[in-house]
Amino acid sequence: MSAPSESETGNGRSNGSATKIQEKNRARILEAAFSEFAQFGYRGARIEQIAAAAGMSKSNLLYYFGSKKDIYKAVLADLLDIWLAPLRTLDPQGDPREELSAYINQKIELSARYPEASKLFANEVMQGAPMIGDVLEGSLKALVDEKTQVIRTWAAKGRIRPVDPHHLIFMIWATTQHYADFATQIRALTGTGIEEADFRKSAEETVASIILEGVMAKGG
Amino acid sequence: MSAPSESETGNGRSNGSATKIQEKNRARILEAAFSEFAQFGYRGARIEQIAAAAGMSKSNLLYYFGSKKDIYKAVLADLLDIWLAPLRTLDPQGDPREELSAYINQKIELSARYPEASKLFANEVMQGAPMIGDVLEGSLKALVDEKTQVIRTWAAKGRIRPVDPHHLIFMIWATTQHYADFATQIRALTGTGIEEADFRKSAEETVASIILEGVMAKGG
DNA sequence: GCTCGATTTGACCGTTTGGTCAGGTTTTAC
DNA sequence: GTAAAACCTGACCAAACGGTCAAATCGAGC
Numbered sequence: 167m168s169a170p171s172e173s174e175t176g177n178g179r180s181n182g183s184a185t186k187i188q189e190k191n192r193a194r195i196l197e198a199a200f201s202e203f204a205q206f207g208y209r210g211a212r213i214e215q216i217a218a219a220a221g222m223s224k225s226n227l228l229y230y231f232g233s234k235k236d237i238y239k240a241v242l243a244d245l246l247d248i249w250l251a252p253l254r255t256l257d258p259q260g261d262p263r264e265e266l267s268a269y270i271n272q273k274i275e276l277s278a279r280y281p282e283a284s285k286l287f288a289n290e291v292m293q294g295a296p297m298i299g300d301v302l303e304g305s306l307k308a309l310v311d312e313k314t315q316v317i318r319t320w321a322a323k324g325r326i327r328p329v330d331p332h333h334l335i336f337m338i339w340a341t342t343q344h345y346a347d348f349a350t351q352i353r354a355l356t357g358t359g360i361e362e363a364d365f366r367k368s369a370e371e372t373v374a375s376i377i378l379e380g381v382m383a384k385g386g
Numbered sequence: 387m388s389a390p391s392e393s394e395t396g397n398g399r400s401n402g403s404a405t406k407i408q409e410k411n412r413a414r415i416l417e418a419a420f421s422e423f424a425q426f427g428y429r430g431a432r433i434e435q436i437a438a439a440a441g442m443s444k445s446n447l448l449y450y451f452g453s454k455k456d457i458y459k460a461v462l463a464d465l466l467d468i469w470l471a472p473l474r475t476l477d478p479q480g481d482p483r484e485e486l487s488a489y490i491n492q493k494i495e496l497s498a499r500y501p502e503a504s505k506l507f508a509n510e511v512m513q514g515a516p517m518i519g520d521v522l523e524g525s526l527k528a529l530v531d532e533k534t535q536v537i538r539t540w541a542a543k544g545r546i547r548p549v550d551p552h553h554l555i556f557m558i559w560a561t562t563q564h565y566a567d568f569a570t571q572i573r574a575l576t577g578t579g580i581e582e583a584d585f586r587k588s589a590e591e592t593v594a595s596i597i598l599e600g601v602m603a604k605g606g
Numbered sequence: 607g608c609t610c611g612a613t614t615t616g617a618c619c620g621t622t623t624g625g626t627c628a629g630g631t632t633t634t635a636c
Numbered sequence: 637g638t639a640a641a642a643c644c645t646g647a648c649c650a651a652a653c654g655g656t657c658a659a660a661t662c663g664a665g666c
């Protein structure tokens with residue numbers, strides 16, 4: 167993220183840039199916070215545990231972030247930076263099979279690389295999205311409206327079957343995020359998970375295969 | 387659930403049966419607890435808030451359930467009672483299209499009728515399944531192993547395409563539970579949700595259509 | 607080498623939380 | 637009608653939690 171302003175650092179340098187110590191510590195705090203908030207939600211997370219995982223005292227952590235809510239807002243900001251990107255790449259001029267396949271794979275990659283981000287998102291939404299409700303109703307809704315129109319256009323042109331685009335998008339989100347959010351259950355049932363290359367490859371192939379065969383027009 | 391033993395009631399009647407007052411109050415507590423744990427997870431939930439939602443004092447709630455953990459165990463027990471039932475009904479002798487379609491619809495019904503149960507399950511699993519890990523590795527794994535074999539047999543007989551059965555089951559779970567777990571996001575994007583008849587019908591049709599078209603053998 | 611700002615932390619604070627207990631009220635059984 | 641058990645709750649407790657602060661240490665700049 168961008169260099170923090172003075173208010174962000176608490177008492178920053180006059181030229182506004184963050185010191186190397188600040189950058190390192192903020193990064194460590196945010197990484198620890200992702201994990202803690204992902205697992206326990208905002209209310210269940212403990213500042214003391216975030217600090218311990220970041221390798222510093224609780225007071226020092228609060229030197230960098232003024233409050234628990236400030237930490238949470240920062241991790242949500244980082245999350246949203248990567249969360250909407252895959253859907254943005256869906257190209258109206260592209261081939262539906264290739265576009266949807268690429269989208270599914272990008273989402274599975276997100277689950278593999280940022281499982282904590284996925285769980286954090288799920289936690290925030292299950293709590294009623296108190297901190298990101300306006301994002302859901304704003305930029306996300308605008309993006310989804312745009313892409314559901316893309317899917318409708320493909321269907322109108324006979325390139326895919328006429329399925330409800332919202333439910334198709336929900337299915338792709340649900341299925342791909344499941345590998346991150348329910349990793350514990352998946353591991354209990356299969357002994358492995360999305361972070362293993364073979365498992366991930368099988369997931370990509372099976373998920374893409376079922377969804378693509380499910381929406382492609384016959385004879386396509 | 388069965389009538390509680392003396393230890394469950396704290397100081398029960400000598401004949402072991404629960405009084406009407408006990409039954410009523412325990413039910414109210416569990417309903418309130420489902421909602422609170424679903425939203426905030428075990429650590430984030432507050433006994434005071436469960437009590438308020440149940441219409442009683444915190445001390446009275448603790449008269450019925452000895453501790454926060456006892457309440458949590460009780461709601462998990464109720465949850466697991468209904469959670470595995472749909473998958474159990476998958477009939478090896480049945481027609482794959484009908485069996486999978488029925489299963490999808492049962493799972494969507496579960497999401498519509500017990501959204502708090504779905505979110506509670508998700509929360510518990512995202513926390514690493516500390517309280518139900520043994521259930522996942524035990525009865526759930528046994529059930530999933532049995533049903534993945536059913537799906538493999540269907541594929542071997544050419545009745546469905548040879549898809550990885552684990553990923554198919556994960557897809558059905560993910561997609562159907564999504565309507566409960568991410569209801570807040572779905573409402574933000576569509577203005578409605580799975581509890582509305584039209585939306586639910588569209589979800590059932592679209593989800594079943596895509597998955598069934600995706601796994602049925604061609605020409606079937 | 608010195609000064610000053612940045613960084614760090616243990617002690618502490620006020621509030622919150624899970625849980626206990628004494629005592630009052632209600633209900634049940636005889 | 638009475639006694640005992642069940643039910644209920646406000647006051648209270650100890651521990652935990654989010655956050656503050658004074659002071660010590662470290663690092664950068666001159």
